[in-house]
Amino acid sequence: MxxxxxxxxxxxxxxLDQDGAIQxxxxxxxxxxxxxxxxxxxxGGGALIAALSVPPEVKAAAASDVRIFQFGxxxxxxxxxxxxxxxxxxxxxxxAPRKAHWARTLGAHERAHVAIIKKVLGPAAGKRPFxxxxxxxxxxxxxxxxxxxxxxLTTALLTGLTPKLQDQGLAAAAFSxxxxxxxxxxxxxxxxxxxxxxxxxxxxxxxxRVDRIVAGTRFISTLRPRxxxxxxxxFTG
Amino acid sequence: xxxxxxxxxxxxxxxxxxxxxxxxxHLLKRATVAGGGVVVGGLLVAGLPKVAASAPSRAQDVRxxxxxLRLEYVMTAFYETAAAEGxxxxxxxxFVSVVGEQERKHVALLQEILGRxxxxxxxxxxxxxxxxxxxxxxxxxxxxxxxxxxxGQGANLTKGVMIDAARxxxxxxxxxxxxxxxxxRHPAPAAxxxxxxxxxxxxxxxxxxxxxxx
Numbered sequence: 001m002x003x004x005x006x007x008x009x010x011x012x013x014x015x016l017d018q019d020g021a022i023q024x025x026x027x028x029x030x031x032x033x034x035x036x037x038x039x040x041x042x043x044g045g046g047a048l049i050a051a052l053s054v055p056p057e058v059k060a061a062a063a064s065d066v067r068i069f070q071f072g073x074x075x076x077x078x079x080x081x082x083x084x085x086x087x088x089x090x091x092x093x094x095x096a097p098r099k100a101h102w103a104r105t106l107g108a109h110e111r112a113h114v115a116i117i118k119k120v121l122g123p124a125a126g127k128r129p130f131x132x133x134x135x136x137x138x139x140x141x142x143x144x145x146x147x148x149x150x151x152x153l154t155t156a157l158l159t160g161l162t163p164k165l166q167d168q169g170l171a172a173a174a175f176s177x178x179x180x181x182x183x184x185x186x187x188x189x190x191x192x193x194x195x196x197x198x199x200x201x202x203x204x205x206x207x208x209r210v211d212r213i214v215a216g217t218r219f220i221s222t223l224r225p226r227x228x229x230x231x232x233x234x235f236t237g
Numbered sequence: 238x239x240x241x242x243x244x245x246x247x248x249x250x251x252x253x254x255x256x257x258x259x260x261x262x263h264l265l266k267r268a269t270v271a272g273g274g275v276v277v278g279g280l281l282v283a284g285l286p287k288v289a290a291s292a293p294s295r296a297q298d299v300r301x302x303x304x305x306l307r308l309e310y311v312m313t314a315f316y317e318t319a320a321a322e323g324x325x326x327x328x329x330x331x332f333v334s335v336v337g338e339q340e341r342k343h344v345a346l347l348q349e350i351l352g353r354x355x356x357x358x359x360x361x362x363x364x365x366x367x368x369x370x371x372x373x374x375x376x377x378x379x380x381x382x383x384x385x386x387x388x389g390q391g392a393n394l395t396k397g398v399m400i401d402a403a404r405x406x407x408x409x410x411x412x413x414x415x416x417x418x419x420x421x422r423h424p425a426p427a428a429x430x431x432x433x434x435x436x437x438x439x440x441x442x443x444x445x446x447x448x449x450x451x
Contacts, residue, residue, distance in 0.1 A: 105425060112428035155407050162391070163399040168293075171399070172392035176429040178403065179384055179410035183425035186411035187418055195335060196415040200342035201404040 062166040066124050069117055069170070071207055075157060076113040077128045078220060079150060083107030086137040095140055102191055106147065106184050113177060120170070130221040144192055151185035153205070153213060160204030279359055279449020280307050280442060285435045286393050293395040299354045301390045302398070304435060305405075306347040308383050310358045311442070311449060313340040315367065315379060324369040328419055333372065336380075336412050343405050350398060359451040366445055373420055375445055380413035382441040385433035 083106055086092055092103045118125040136146040158178035165171040186196035205213075214220060285300055316337030319325065325333055348355045366375045387406035394402055414424035433441065442449070 109425065109428040116429065159403045159407050162403050163396055168392050172388075172432070173429075175388045175391045175403070175406060176432065178407055179388060179430040180425055180428060182407035182410035183414035183430075186414035187424040190415055190418045190424075196418075197335065197339060197408055197411040200339035200408060201346075201401075202407040202411075204400065204404065 065165050065167050065170055066121065068161050068165060068207065069121050070124065070126055071211070072158075072161065072174075073114065073117045073121060073125055074129065074220070075154060075210070075214070076110055076117055078131065078214065079154065080107065080110035080114050081128070081131045082133055082137060082146070082150065082219075083110055085131075085133060086143050089137055091137060091140060091143055099140075099144075099191060102187060103143070103147070106151070106188075109180055109184065113180075116173075116177070120173070131219055132221055133219055134217075144188070148185070148188045148192060148194070151181060151188050153210060154181040155185050155202055156205040157207070157210045159202045160206055160210075279361075279451070280304065280311070280435070280439050285390065287434065291393055293393060295395065297393060298395055298398050299351060301393055302347055302351050303354070303356045305386065305390065305402070306344065306351065306356060307359060307449070308386055308438070309340055309343045309347060311361055311447065312379050312383060313337065313344055314358070314361045315363060315375065315447075316340060318363055319367040319369075319372045319376075322367050322369070325372065329369075329373050332376065332416060332419065336376070336415075339408060339412070343408075346401060346405070350401060357451070359449050362448045362450075364446045364448075366447060373416060377413065377416045377420055377422065378441060378445055380409060380416055382433060382438055384409040384413050385431060386435070386438045388430055389432035389434055389438075 083103065086103065087107055092100050095103060133146075136142045155178065158174060158181055162171055162174040162178055165174060182202065189196040285304060286297065291297060316333050320330075320333050320337060363375075365371060384406065387402060387409055391399060391402045391406055410430065417424040
């Protein structure tokens with residue numbers, strides 16, 4: 001991983017989206033209202049709708065289910081911010097059309113996943129952490145390598161977490177998200193000329209293991225809420 | 238979320254189609270298999286639960302796993318037949334070889350979990366679907382269907398078995414994305430993948446003209 005430069009700015013989606021570009025993008029893809037977007041995002045995924053349309057379910061769900069979805073949300077925040085920042089910096093504009101289509105689709109999906117999981121968690125949803133992608137959003141090569149690693153890691157995470165969910169409806173919803181991450185990973189690998197399916201079975205990774213890997217990237221500056229504030233000025237544009 | 242309505246039970250239109258097809262019994266043969274399950278159209282095990290709709294049990298695991306095993310048998314046989322007919326080249330040849338081997342491993346794992354409850358391999362007639370110019374397109378439908386079938390039943394399994402189902406499900410989705418990209422179709426068409434009910438799976442396979450018996 002690239003050594004961070006001490007003055008590399010941190011970005012948040014809220015800061016990036018001051019002009020509403022992301023919401024616009026979501027509207028283009030999924031329709032003008034949030035409800036409409038959600039409805040289209042699940043595209044007949046009965047499992048997901050079942051999980052979403054019964055809000056008390058998550059309130060009544062085991063504390064471990066809530067923790068799993070909270071971790072999942074942080075991971076989706078990480079991914080969506082990564083793709084959004086790459087787009088915002090113009091890195092995707094410089095790509096060949098087929099590759100740009102891939103990068104933008106992944107961004108749109110990860111943003112949709114954030115919305116879906118936030119909806120599932122309701123008031124238990126955490127805030128978006130601050131991120132510092134340490135230059136990996138700035139060139140096509142570094143972006144692509146990071147994306148391949150990230151999508152494979154998400155697949156391993158969801159493969160490991162889904163069977164741990166106590167609530168059957170939430171587990172069904174997680175299956176619907178897991179396959180999308182697996183598609184992203186395979187698509188990414190195919191684009192870079194690597195066999196998209198390395199093995200007959202995806203090996204699950206535990207939440208703790210993924211937590212350590214993500215911590216190692218130092219992409220998330222506040223994975224868990226901090227009581228002290230950073231002295232670094234925040235990047236605003 | 239009050240304005241988000243659940244879809245028609247069990248998937249809507251396509252199910253009505255299969256009900257119509259199913260009522261013509263000469264088209265969909267029924268057979269009783271291991272564990273007392275009833276197989277319709279060579280694939281559908283009657284009495285499988287809807288998504289997240291039934292308490293997991295070993296008996297239910299057997300029915301679900303046999304349904305998934307049958308899909309894996311069909312895919313394994315498809316890739317074996319396509320490879321044996323030869324004339325494949327380039328990336329399709331690689332896809333058939335890599336994926337065929339992986340489907341064989343899925344069969345082996347499901348057989349191992351099921352033990353004596355595992356259904357035997359059915360006879361499958363692929364018609365002209367293993368012709369070299371139809372292999373990629375057929376593989377795409379089969380992989381999309383398999384992925385959606387696992388999504389539809391995965392959460393109905395007991396926890397220990399669900400882990401293995403999850404490890405296979407993501408691989409079926411990778412297969413679907415790979416072959417879609419080869420065909421220049423969309424490798425990831427939705428933010429959340431819809432499930433297919435067993436009936437919808439039977440319809441998708443029948444539309445290919447593939448017939449399964451036993």
